[in-house]
Amino acid sequence: MQIAIIDYGAGNVQSVLFAIERLGFTGIITSDWKTIQTADKVIFPGVGEANTAMTKLKANGLDTLIPTLKQPVLGICLGMQLLCNASEEGNTKGLGIFDVDIIRFSNQVKVPQMGWNTIYNLKSVLFNGINPDEYVYLVHSYYAPLCAEAIAKTNYEMEFASALQKNNFYGVQFHPEKSGAFGEQILKNFLNI
Structure with a gap:
């Protein structure tokens, strides 16, 4: 299976690659159109500021x-936000x-939300074998409000969509590559779609 990790100078590509390799898969970090178009799976990570990215x-x-x-595409953190x-x-x-x-969290809470929080109301094959209220790792100041495409929720100041899905596109606000065994299971589920 060919797994393309999109490299555009704004992603945590190395940690995503290492997570995939720990699962026994091989990924390629690339910005090449043909490689991305022909890959079996595409991962679109992102870290940093939206406009710059x-x-x-x-x-x-x-x-x-x-x-x-x-093919199945997984946006991670800023990658998910850029898909909106x-x-x-x-x-x-x-x-x-x-x-x-x-949208941005208000000034009523510490921003960015940094650390572990739970995901629940799980509605996708992405979460096969994941129990509600498992902890995942998040670092973000902006969030997706609840919407029809939400497949997981998290609560920080209010409920927001911590994962989205539309057709072959999946997005997670959290970092599965930094979320221990549960994050690895989510990555594995994505690679098995």
């Missing part, structure tokens, strides 16, 4: 490639896969 995606034309992909319509962070237009706008 989108500028980097556009520089490689990846903003036009990603929405056309037909827009983000308040830097007033960024997203890729428009998920029909929701990313």
Whole structure:
């Protein structure tokens, strides 16, 4: 199985690659269109600021490639947020896969949310073998409000969508590659789709 990890200068690509290798799979870190188009699975990680990341995606034309992909695609953290319509962070237009706008937590809570929190209301094969209220690792100041495409929820200030799915696109706000055995199970489930 060929697993492409999209490299656009704004992702935690190495830790994602290591997590995949721990599961016994081989991944390739790439920004090459053909490699991404022909991969069996595509992982779209992201760390940093939305507008800067989108500028980097556009520089490689990846903003036009990603929405056309037909194989399973997993957006992680900022990668998930960039798959949405827009983000308040830097007033960024997203890729428009998920029909929701990313907004910032209020000043009533510590921002970013950094550390372990639970996921529940799990509604996807992505969570096979995962019990509700398992802990996952999050680092984020912006979030996806609850919407029709939500497949998991987390509560921080209010309930928000900690995972999304539409057709072959999946997104998780948390970092499965940093979430221990449960995160590895989620990655394994994605690779088995």
